[in-house]
Amino acid sequence: MGDERLKNLEEKTRYDPAEVERRIFAEWLEGGYFHPPAEGAPEQNFSVAIPPPNVTGALHMGHALNGSIQDALVRMNRMRGRNTLWILGTDHAGIATQAVVERALREEGSDRLDLGREAFVERVWRWKEQYGSQIVEQYKRLGASCDYERERFTLDEGYVRAVYRVFKGLFDRGYIYRDNYMVNWDPGSHSAISDLEVENREVEDTLYSIDYPVEDSDRVLTVATVRPETMLADTAVAVNPDDERYADLIGRHCVLPLVGRRLPVIADEHVDPEFGTGALKITPGHDPNDFQIGRRHGLEEIVAIGPDGRMTEAAGERFTGLTVAEAQTAVVAALREEGLISSEEPYIHSVPFSHRSGERIEPLISLQWFCRMDELARPAIEAVERDQVRIVPPQWKRVYLDWMEEIRPWCISRQLWWGHRIPVWYCDSCSETIVAEREPSRCGACGGELRQEEDVLDTWFSSAIWPFATLGWPEETPELAAFYPTSFLTTAREILFLWVARMIMTGIEFAGDVPFRDVYVHAVIQARDGRRMSKSLGTGIDPLDEIDQHGADALRFGLLAMSSTQDVRFSDAKVQQGADLANKLWNASRLILMNVKLDQNQADTNAPQGQVPAAVGGGTINPVTIEDRWIVSRMEATIASVTAKLEEYDFAHAAQEAYSFFWSELCDWYLEIVKPRLYDGEEKVSATLLWLLERTLALIHPLMPFVTEEIWSYHPARRGHLAVHPFPEADDSLRDAEAETDMNDSIELIRRLRAWRDLVDIPAAAVLPARVDGPDLEAFVGRLARFSFDADGGEPVASVGPVQVLATGQIDGAAVRERVEARLVDLRSEVARAEGKLDNDGFVANAPAEVVEEERAKLERYRRELEELSE
RNA sequence: GGGCGCGUAGCUCAGUGGGAGAGCGCUCGCUUCACACGCGAGAGGUCGCUGGUUCGAAACCAGCCGCGCCCACCA
Numbered sequence: 041m042g043d044e045r046l047k048n049l050e051e052k053t054r055y056d057p058a059e060v061e062r063r064i065f066a067e068w069l070e071g072g073y074f075h076p077p078a079e080g081a082p083e084q085n086f087s088v089a090i091p092p093p094n095v096t097g098a099l100h101m102g103h104a105l106n107g108s109i110q111d112a113l114v115r116m117n118r119m120r121g122r123n124t125l126w127i128l129g130t131d132h133a134g135i136a137t138q139a140v141v142e143r144a145l146r147e148e149g150s151d152r153l154d155l156g157r158e159a160f161v162e163r164v165w166r167w168k169e170q171y172g173s174q175i176v177e178q179y180k181r182l183g184a185s186c187d188y189e190r191e192r193f194t195l196d197e198g199y200v201r202a203v204y205r206v207f208k209g210l211f212d213r214g215y216i217y218r219d220n221y222m223v224n225w226d227p228g229s230h231s232a233i234s235d236l237e238v239e240n241r242e243v244e245d246t247l248y249s250i251d252y253p254v255e256d257s258d259r260v261l262t263v264a265t266v267r268p269e270t271m272l273a274d275t276a277v278a279v280n281p282d283d284e285r286y287a288d289l290i291g292r293h294c295v296l297p298l299v300g301r302r303l304p305v306i307a308d309e310h311v312d313p314e315f316g317t318g319a320l321k322i323t324p325g326h327d328p329n330d331f332q333i334g335r336r337h338g339l340e341e342i343v344a345i346g347p348d349g350r351m352t353e354a355a356g357e358r359f360t361g362l363t364v365a366e367a368q369t370a371v372v373a374a375l376r377e378e379g380l381i382s383s384e385e386p387y388i389h390s391v392p393f394s395h396r397s398g399e400r401i402e403p404l405i406s407l408q409w410f411c412r413m414d415e416l417a418r419p420a421i422e423a424v425e426r427d428q429v430r431i432v433p434p435q436w437k438r439v440y441l442d443w444m445e446e447i448r449p450w451c452i453s454r455q456l457w458w459g460h461r462i463p464v465w466y467c468d469s470c471s472e473t474i475v476a477e478r479e480p481s482r483c484g485a486c487g488g489e490l491r492q493e494e495d496v497l498d499t500w501f502s503s504a505i506w507p508f509a510t511l512g513w514p515e516e517t518p519e520l521a522a523f524y525p526t527s528f529l530t531t532a533r534e535i536l537f538l539w540v541a542r543m544i545m546t547g548i549e550f551a552g553d554v555p556f557r558d559v560y561v562h563a564v565i566q567a568r569d570g571r572r573m574s575k576s577l578g579t580g581i582d583p584l585d586e587i588d589q590h591g592a593d594a595l596r597f598g599l600l601a602m603s604s605t606q607d608v609r610f611s612d613a614k615v616q617q618g619a620d621l622a623n624k625l626w627n628a629s630r631l632i633l634m635n636v637k638l639d640q641n642q643a644d645t646n647a648p649q650g651q652v653p654a655a656v657g658g659g660t661i662n663p664v665t666i667e668d669r670w671i672v673s674r675m676e677a678t679i680a681s682v683t684a685k686l687e688e689y690d691f692a693h694a695a696q697e698a699y700s701f702f703w704s705e706l707c708d709w710y711l712e713i714v715k716p717r718l719y720d721g722e723e724k725v726s727a728t729l730l731w732l733l734e735r736t737l738a739l740i741h742p743l744m745p746f747v748t749e750e751i752w753s754y755h756p757a758r759r760g761h762l763a764v765h766p767f768p769e770a771d772d773s774l775r776d777a778e779a780e781t782d783m784n785d786s787i788e789l790i791r792r793l794r795a796w797r798d799l800v801d802i803p804a805a806a807v808l809p810a811r812v813d814g815p816d817l818e819a820f821v822g823r824l825a826r827f828s829f830d831a832d833g834g835e836p837v838a839s840v841g842p843v844q845v846l847a848t849g850q851i852d853g854a855a856v857r858e859r860v861e862a863r864l865v866d867l868r869s870e871v872a873r874a875e876g877k878l879d880n881d882g883f884v885a886n887a888p889a890e891v892v893e894e895e896r897a898k899l900e901r902y903r904r905e906l907e908e909l910s911e
Numbered sequence: 912g913g914g915c916g917c918g919u920a921g922c923u924c925a926g927u928g929g930g931a932g933a934g935c936g937c938u939c940g941c942u943u944c945a946c947a948c949g950c951g952a953g954a955g956g957u958c959g960c961u962g963g964u965u966c967g968a969a970a971c972c973a974g975c976c977g978c979g980c981c982c983a984c985c986a
Contacts, residue, residue: 053946240983247986264986312985320986329984389986435915439981442914446982533981568923570979601934604924606916607979611923613935620948627946634945692925696933711945719944791952798952804941873930882966883929891929898930 049634049754055626057591057619060750065180068749073763075189076123078518086117087125087523089507089555090186091531091539092194094133095172096140099179101565101573101610102532104583105603107184108596109530109562109691114185115742116686117527119767125523126185127510129192130173134459134499135229135396141167141458157457164458178584183592183745185763190519192510194502195460202509203502204463204477206550211475215412216452222331223451225404227349228397231455232408234498235448236538238401240390247387248372249316251380252277252294255302261286261294262382263321266389268375269367271296272355273344274303276322278333281307283318297380298371299356308333328403341405347455349402364402409453409462409495416545417447423554429544431559432689433605436533443537452498459496466491504542507555514550524551528558530689536561560689564607565599573610581610593744594618600691600743601699621699622747625740628707629751632733635718636726638756661731661774666786666818668728669779671710674701675732679739680770686742698740706732709787713820730757735768742767786818789841793825796840799862800855809834809846817842839908860909867906874899 068074076085088110093103110126118124138152141164145151152160179186192199210216223232248268251260261277277294279286286305293302303322310333311320324334324341334341344355351359351367358374359367375381392401421444423429424437431437453462465474469488474480483490505513507529511520525547531540540559547555566572567579574580586595597618602611663669678701685694710732717725734757741748741762752762802808809831810822822829827843834846838856845851877883877895884892 054948055946266986310985315985327984327986329986332984387986390983439915443982537982564980602924606924609923611934613923616948617934620946623948624946627949629945631945696925700933707945708950712950715945795952798940801940804951805943870930877930877967880966884966886966887929895929 045754046634049630053627053630055623055747055750057593057622057746058588061181061183061592061746064746064749065183067761068185068763069188071761071763073118073761074126074185074187076125076187078522080123080522082523082525084122085124085522086114086122087127087526088114088528089510089526090126090128091529091535092129092131092192092503092506093175094136095130095168095175095193096133096136097130097175099175099182099583101581101583101599103175103179104182104586104595105562105565105599106530106532107179107182108599109560109603109689111182111184111596111745112600112686112691112694112742113528115745115763116683116767118185118763119738119741119765121766123522125187125190125519127190127192127523128176128179128184128186128188129194129510130175131499131503132168132193132195132459134454134456134496135231137164137168137172138456138458139229139397152457160457181584181587181592183596185745190510194499194506194509198512198515199502199509200460201477202505202513203460203497205514206505206546207463207497207501208475208477209550210411213415215416216409217412218407218409220405220407221410221451222328222403222405223408224392224394225347225402225406226394226397226399227347227402228394228399229456230347232404232406232451232453233394233396233401234451234500236500237395238392239395241393242388243391244386244388245391247385248375248381249383250297250321250375251382252297252303252319252321254289254305255293255295257292259289261289261305261319262317263319264316265321266387267326267368268371269351269355269359269364270323270326270344271321271371272299272351272359272367273323273325273342274299274301274321275324275334275339275342276304276306276337278306278308278311278320278322279318280311280313281309283311283313285313285318297378298358298374304339306333306337306339308336325405326403331403331405343405345402345404347404347406408451409464409493410449411452412449413447413545416549417444417541419548420444420541420544423544423548428557429554429559430557431561433561436536436559436561439533440536440541444541450498452501453493453495454498455494456496459499460502462493462495462497464493466493500538500542503539504546505550507543507547508551520551524555525553526556528560529556530560530562532564533561558689563604565602566607566609568610568612570609586615590615590619591622591746593622593747597621597695597699597744601695603691617699618744621703622744624703624707625737625744625747625751628702628711629733629737629754631711632718632729633754636730636756637721637723638726638730661728663728663774663776664724666779666782667710667713667820668725669776670783671706671732672728672774673776673780674705675735676770676772676774679735679768680772682739683767683770695743698743702736702740706736709783712824716823730755737762738765738768741765786821789817789843790821790825792840793821793827793843796838796845796859797826799859800838800852802850806850808850809848811836811844811846812842813839813844814842864906864909867902867909870902871899871906874902 090110091106114124114126142152155163176191207216224235224238226233245266247264247266249262249264250268250271251262253260263277274296279290289305290307292305294305296303310329311318322330322333322339324331324339325343326345342354344352345364346352349364351362353360355367359370362370393399394401421441424431424440431440463476465480467483467486467488467490470483470486472483472485474484480490507526508520508524511517511524513520543555547553571577571579583595594615598611598615601617602608602614661672663672678697682694682698685697714725734755737748737752745763749762752758807826807828810827810829811831812829817829831846836844837847837851837853838845838860874895878899
């Protein structure tokens with residue numbers, strides 16, 4: 041070790057992540073470790089496609105958790121020597137990005153219509169080059185070992201080709217079609233959106249009851265509505281066919297107030313006779329239910345509300361041009377004047393809102409492109425049923441299947457400019473429609489001019505092909521051959537349908553296989569108070585702030601440790617625990633690295649690259665002392681357990697177990713026990729410590745890559761970066777049950793001795809004379825508990841297990857008696873409990889033999905101690 | 912309306928048939944030559960409620976109370 045490095049080690053008593061992280065990350069990039077060759081087969085390789093963040097996005101806590109999970113598995117598999125690719129890129133995010141640029145234009149006093157489509161799109165590209173993809177840099181702060189040389193974008197040239205290929209493929213198979221149909225119109229983004237982008241919220245409205253006079257009669261039909269303005273587009277009144285009250289009216293007509301239109305009274309099962317008066321106004325143009333009823337009965341579809349949210353001419357002269365809200369006020373006023381409103385009541389119901397813009401959805405009939413999903417869904421259902429795609433935790437499998445079985449057509453067109461313009465061309469001369477992957481020059485039928493469809497595709501249409509489009513599909517690239525299907529996907533459950541299900545469908549249909557083997561649905565990290573983390577609520581916690589304050593390793597450890605199958609609140613304590621762990625790793629390593637003494641020949645031996653040296657210099661570990669046998673055994677047990685936890689996506693327990701092995705067993709016990717041997721320059725313990733350090737650093741590296749890499753740079757066995765060092769494999773031959781039992785006994789005794797001292801108020805530094813009754817104890821027992829066991833003479837004043845404490849002036853007799861009394865009370869109650877249990881015939885007869893045996897042994901132990909103390 | 916999940920120490924969460932756990936916080940004692948972001952010792956819980964199954968229930972079953980999320984076209 042160079043003098044300067046040694047000096048650094050000696051002087052830095054605190055680990056400083058800020059100083060280390062950027063430097064280490066640059067080293068990894070320079071090493072090219074994250075950029076694998078496109079070689080080998082997907083079964084042997086390991087690959088992950090990152091859920092592409094929006095170009096407009098900034099790293100939020102969901103990304104940070106998702107990234108920590110992926111990086112843990114990616115790093116573990118890379119260390120295992122698998123050819124590992126973590127592909128990243130960004131999503132063009134149609135609505136969100138267009139909105140950002142439109143806002144900028146507004147600030148300049150302009151808008152997209154001023155610019156025109158071409159100039160606007162160019163402007164968005166410029167914005168993207170300048171401000172987009174900052175999130176990619178933020179992933180680097182987290183330490184994410186993505187292949188930054190293979191970054192993709194859903195609108196890059198190759199990707200657009202893939203999207204068009206898929207569109208045409210689906211069109212040719214008859215799945216994609218154009219239809220005049222009711223859609224969710226988002227007045228905020230001036231576009232149709234899909235069912236999945238709609239969220240229902242509880243809203244209090246007024247429920248108006250309106251009397252519709254029956255033609256040639258003095259009767260009225262009273263209908264109820266929360267949207268009286270839609271009456272202007274009513275084309276029928278419906279009643280339940282079995283409703284006797286209205287049986288005679290079916291086939292007759294009402295007269296629509298304010299308008300005068302004749303409305304047929306029709307019978308439809310959908311109407312609930314129990315609700316209100318049992319009569320329902322039908323507005324096929326502006327209500328999804330009424331639309332269905334209208335189509336069943338061949339009703340006229342009147343459009344009284346336009347895409348701009350204003351009343352059309354069809355609403356009648358008095359209302360044309362009013363906004364929906366103004367029209368509602370006007371209609372209610374007019375009806376009141378005519379005395380046709382029979383009641384008004386507050387009414388709480390759920391109303392659809394746009395997930396994108398937050399505005400209330402306006403159901404409208406419009407000409408849109410749809411994709412039929414049922415046939416695509418069938419093999420995707422089977423793949424999950426048969427666990428070709430395994431969803432964990434398993435309850436999400438049912439959720440996925442239920443949704444897929446009820447799947448409905450997907451509205452894929454959006455009235456935006458930013459996105460994949462739909463690859464359809466219309467010929468105005470001969471009304472031919474051409475679907476093509478590349479722009480055709482002229483109409484094939486008549487040679488006329490062609491005009492491309494104005495609409496773009498839903499953003500999720502392009503995301504749906506992410507796992508194979510990013511690998512170069514439809515070209516037969518080496519990447520596709522080496523890395524598809526990918527190994528696993530991790531995601532929040534909110535995009536299970538929006539994204540995951542669609543990837544499975546397109547993967548099977550176009551890439552010939554499922555896109556990933558496992559889907560891990562991770563928890564949602566909530567704000568500290570249990571509310572949803574959101575920018576608008578002001579409840580967001582910025583992962584970059586956390587990294588600045590505590591380091592990326594601390595945040596990663598904290599997020600993994602707080603992750604769970606259920607949603608959890610963000611825990612500052614867990615992040616702090618990670619920061620403390622990083623510091624403890626640094627300091628325990630300092631202790632080892634500054635004090636080890638190595639045989640020069642051993643230290644210089646070249647360990648073979650690509651395999652874990654069983655000890656420094658490639659020798660074997662041959663632990664002899666009880667503490668060495670114990671810690672080595674515990675090390676291997678921990679490696680086996682942590683590895684298994686990571687493989688089954690149980691990150692919280694993996695982190696917890698690695699933490700407690702290192703902190704409690706390695707630091708609190710083993711290091712304290714072997715300090716004298718280490719300071720003495722014993723080579724054997726040096727070798728063992730370096731071996732333990734190497735295995736511990738490698739085991740923790742996938743969770744906390746920076747601090748472990750930094751420490752590794754000081755390790756004498758280092759031949760290259762830890763990021764590509766072999767991941768430890770548990771060696772069962774080093775497990776040692778006897779040593780574990782013996783050490784547990786010693787530890788237990790030390791604890792009891794310390795507790796005894798504390799309770800009888802012995803000064804912390806005092807060494808007490810004692811005698812041991814029975815076989816010799818391990819030497820470290822006396823040292824760690826501060827007892828001297830070789831004392832001659834002196835009267836025993838108390839006994840703790842086999843240790844008889846001898847009288848000295850420091851011991852307060854009264855305190856000892858008090859302590860003994862307290863212990864006697866405990867023991868009597870334990871004995872009573874055990875006796876009660878063993879006296880229960882049912883217990884002895886039915887409980888497993890070893891449980892009964894254990895209980896007998898306990899009773900025996902307690903009775904013996906009780907006797908000793910009572911003497 | 913249907914589905915999923917949660918209610919365990921002051922806080923955040925583990926535990927899922929055999930004597931209640933972790934981290935943080937709290938109390939007491941330690942400037943012990945890796946670390947005070949540390950070391951040692953403690954206090955603290957009728958495991959939401961009520962019934963049931965069992966020799967034995969925090970865990971399994973039923974009901975109830977409270978909370979959250981997802982799906983669903985009842986005006």
